Amino acid sequence: MFGEQKVCFSGVQPSGNLTIGNYLGAIKNFAEFSQHYKTFYCVVDEHAITVRQNPAELRRRTYETLALYMACGLDPEKNTLYVQSMVHEHAELAWLLNCFTMFGELSRMTQFKDKSAKHSDNINAGLFTYPVLMAADILLFQTDVVPVGIDQKQHVELCRDIANRLNQIYPDLFTVPEPIMAKSGKKIMSLAEPTKKMSKSDENTNAVVYILDDKDTIIRKFKRAVTDSEAEIRFSEDKPGVSNLMTIYSCFTGNTYDEIEREFAGKGYGDFKLAVGEATADALAPVQARFAELMADKAGLEAQMKRGAEEASYYARRTLSKIQKKLGFVQIR
Ligand code: AQP
Numbered sequence: 001m002f003g004e005q006k007v008c009f010s011g012v013q014p015s016g017n018l019t020i021g022n023y024l025g026a027i028k029n030f031a032e033f034s035q036h037y038k039t040f041y042c043v044v045d046e047h048a049i050t051v052r053q054n055p056a057e058l059r060r061r062t063y064e065t066l067a068l069y070m071a072c073g074l075d076p077e078k079n080t081l082y083v084q085s086m087v088h089e090h091a092e093l094a095w096l097l098n099c100f101t102m103f104g105e106l107s108r109m110t111q112f113k114d115k116s117a118k119h120s121d122n123i124n125a126g127l128f129t130y131p132v133l134m135a136a137d138i139l140l141f142q143t144d145v146v147p148v149g150i151d152q153k154q155h156v157e158l159c160r161d162i163a164n165r166l167n168q169i170y171p172d173l174f175t176v177p178e179p180i181m182a183k184s185g186k187k188i189m190s191l192a193e194p195t196k197k198m199s200k201s202d203e204n205t206n207a208v209v210y211i212l213d214d215k216d217t218i219i220r221k222f223k224r225a226v227t228d229s230e231a232e233i234r235f236s237e238d239k240p241g242v243s244n245l246m247t248i249y250s251c252f253t254g255n256t257y258d259e260i261e262r263e264f265a266g267k268g269y270g271d272f273k274l275a276v277g278e279a280t281a282d283a284l285a286p287v288q289a290r291f292a293e294l295m296a297d298k299a300g301l302e303a304q305m306k307r308g309a310e311e312a313s314y315y316a317r318r319t320l321s322k323i324q325k326k327l328g329f330v331q332i333r
Contacts, residue, residue: 001142001175002315008037009143009177011044011084011134014061015051016200017210018068020280024185024251025149031073033147039079040141040312041069046084046091047133050126051119051201063301064291068211070304071291082308084137089316093136094129096323097162101132105158111151135159140316142175150186151197153179170326174319185251191225194240209280212288219277223270233264233272242269245276252279 001007010030012022033039043065048058062083069081084090106112106128116123126133134155138146139162146156156179163174190196192207202208209221227241235243235257246260249272255263264272294301325331 001144002038002318005038006036006144007040007141007175008033008145008147009040009042009138009141010147011042011047011137012065012069013044013048014058014065015048015053016061017212018065019188019198019200020209020211020248020284021149021188021198022200023072023211023284024188024248025182026147027069027072027074028185028251029147029180029182030069030079031075033145034075034078037145038141040143040315041074041079041081042084042137042312043069043082044084044134044137047130050124050130051115052122063298064295066301066305067291067294068287070294071287076304076308080308080311081304082312083305086305086309087312087316089140089313089320090133090136093140093316093320093323094133096327097132097136097139097166098129100165101129101135101158101162105161106131109158110154131155131158132162135162138177139163139174140319141312142315142319143177144175145180146177147180147182149188150181153181166323170323173323173326182251184247188248189240189244191221191241191244194226194244211284212291213284215277215281215285218281218284219274222273222277222280225273227269227273231268233267233269234261242272245273249276249279252276252283 010026012018012026030039030041043062045058045062066081066083070076074081109131112128112130115127135158138156138159148156156177160176163176166173167176188198190198190202190207191209192204198208200208206221206224209218213221222245225241225245228239233242233246235246246257249255249260250257321331
């Protein structure tokens with residue numbers, strides 16, 4: 001909360017091509033918050049380097065992620081859209097919060113356990129303290145709500161614990177944020193292993209539908225999606241593949257699971273998969289068209305990066321200086 005205004009913050013890592021999981025679990029839901037909140041949407045490039053990145057690709061994806069924010073309906077006049085590394089207060093606050101975060105808390109984070117298993121040759125301190133940087137991202141803006149997919153809920157809960165801990169020592173320092181998750185779409189699963197989350201860094205590109213995939217590719221990927229040996233379109237825990245496709249179809253068409261079951265009663269998986277592919281491709285087509293326009297104007301994207309960073313810095317400086325003062329750092333004006 002800044003003054004009377006409630007604040008919404010979220011971010012996406014430019015760590016790969018964005019997926020329909022990133023879209024349905026996060027970005028698609030961002031725009032509605034700008035009606036009632038002061039909104040900050042950040043391209044979190046500092047988080048991305050917790051795993052090795054190719055510098056040229058990281059740079060390209062940073063532009064692309066900002067362009068995708070706008071292509072997905074985020075108006076830069078109504079939302080502060082910026083790149084994390086251009087606002088140095090993120091990293092500075094992260095250091096301060098590190099000193100109030102316990103080793104045991106960070107050891108319990110499931111994303112750290114998963115990513116250190118996946119990148120066993122590079123279990124760096126940044127991977128371990130990733131949630132502290134995320135807490136800094138959020139607390140820097142005195143954030144009230146954080147729209148995220150379910151995989152990030154544990155990190156927002158840790159952020160709440162850190163904020164509460166600091167508030168006990170220094171009353172009213174931080175607003176304690178709430179994670180907000182989409183009713184449907186908070187966890188889109190891999191098409192190849194439907195018990196695993198769809199991830200942009202998955203090496204199996206057939207398991208993932210990217211926001212920028214063309215229509216033929218989208219339809220081909222859905223055709224190959226793993227289902228089960230029955231031929232019944234029914235939402236059920238014991239049918240993770242079909243249930244995941246139903247969730248995706250529901251998110252893109254607005255139809256409920258009951259309506260989808262009725263629509264495909266007596267039809268096979270082939271018809272259903274084609275319909276999911278078409279609904280996905282049709283919904284993404286306007287996003288892709290707008291994205292191409294935005295990417296053609298690199299100077300425009302850079303102007304937005306600059307403007308967004310200036311706006312974000314204004315708020316970030318206020319919080320950082322408040323906490324520095326409380327901690328006892330000398331401040332000379
Ligand atoms: N499969 C998903 N379903 C729903 N929401 C998802 N999100 C990610 N995957 C899914 C949400 O997207 C937002 C941005 O994610 P991120 O870039 O911060 O990184 P992540 O959560 O680690 O996502 P990825 O795609 O799995 O990235 P990599 O492969 O780089 O680790 C978040 O709100 C996230 O919840």
